[in-house]
Amino acid sequence: MDFSHQNPNFNPNYTFFPETPNPMSDFQFSDYLMLDDSIFDDDDAYSPQSMASTEKDMAAATELSGATSKNSNMQVIYITSCSMDLFSLRLRKCKNGVGKNKSDLGVRVAFRMKSEMDVIDDGYKWRKYGKKSIKNSPNPRNYYKCSSGGCNVKKRIERDINDKSYVITTYDGVHNHDTPSMLYYNQMPLMAPNAWTLQPSSSSST
DNA sequence: CGCCTTTGACCAGCGC
DNA sequence: GCGCTGGTCAAAGGCG
Numbered sequence: 001m002d003f004s005h006q007n008p009n010f011n012p013n014y015t016f017f018p019e020t021p022n023p024m025s026d027f028q029f030s031d032y033l034m035l036d037d038s039i040f041d042d043d044d045a046y047s048p049q050s051m052a053s054t055e056k057d058m059a060a061a062t063e064l065s066g067a068t069s070k071n072s073n074m075q076v077i078y079i080t081s082c083s084m085d086l087f088s089l090r091l092r093k094c095k096n097g098v099g100k101n102k103s104d105l106g107v108r109v110a111f112r113m114k115s116e117m118d119v120i121d122d123g124y125k126w127r128k129y130g131k132k133s134i135k136n137s138p139n140p141r142n143y144y145k146c147s148s149g150g151c152n153v154k155k156r157i158e159r160d161i162n163d164k165s166y167v168i169t170t171y172d173g174v175h176n177h178d179t180p181s182m183l184y185y186n187q188m189p190l191m192a193p194n195a196w197t198l199q200p201s202s203s204s205s206t
Numbered sequence: 207c208g209c210c211t212t213t214g215a216c217c218a219g220c221g222c
Numbered sequence: 223g224c225g226c227t228g229g230t231c232a233a234a235g236g237c238g
Contacts, residue, residue, distance in 0.1 A: 128211055130230060143229070147209085156229090 110170040
């Protein structure tokens with residue numbers, strides 16, 4: 001089964017994450033995903049280096065997710081369309097990597113999706129602890145902490161300045177517990193990860 | 207009663 | 223040093 005495609009409009013190193021038919025895929029991640037590259041193993045097929053996007057895309061994603069110079073170790077992955085289940089599987093992968101040598105707050109993930117709702121139900125329980133007006137943005141930024149005891153994961157949610165139909169969500173840290181939906185994913189056959197990560201750019205494999 | 211949101215105050219980092 | 227900005231705290235009130 002071929003899950004991997006190449007998009008001719010982008011960088012040859014670009015990897016396309018296809019949609020997969022799944023009842024959990026009730027919405028799709030449409031634009032940017034940003035990760036701290038230290039969570040990846042060197043030989044990991046998930047490595048950002050194998051999924052480099054254009055400089056323009058990276059700059060845009062960096063701006064969207066609020067990254068600054070102090071986050072310069074972050075790398076940007078461009079995803080045209082990725083369903084919720086695939087994204088969660090990637091987070092599980094990240095969590096496994098972080099546990100080895102980084103604190104729970106070593107990961108930042110940001111993505112932008114089209115949604116009428118401000119808060120996306122990602123399976124975890126969140127408690128709102130702040131709200132701020134952001135300079136040059138008509139939309140406030142909301143701050144949430146994971147309600148689970150001992151879990152220090154935070155997330156920020158705000159509307160895209162340029163297109164209010166998009167919501168930008170930034171996660172800081174990795175949950176130290178599972179969520180019911182994660183249990184669901186654990187029971188899924190692991191077909192997607194092996195398929196769509198092992199075929200980056202066949203043309204660039206020199 | 208417990209947990210949540212709201213919201214103003216406070217604090218720290220950064221640029222000038 | 224000062225002001226601006228983003229992030230967090232904590233008190234108050236609401237809701238199930």
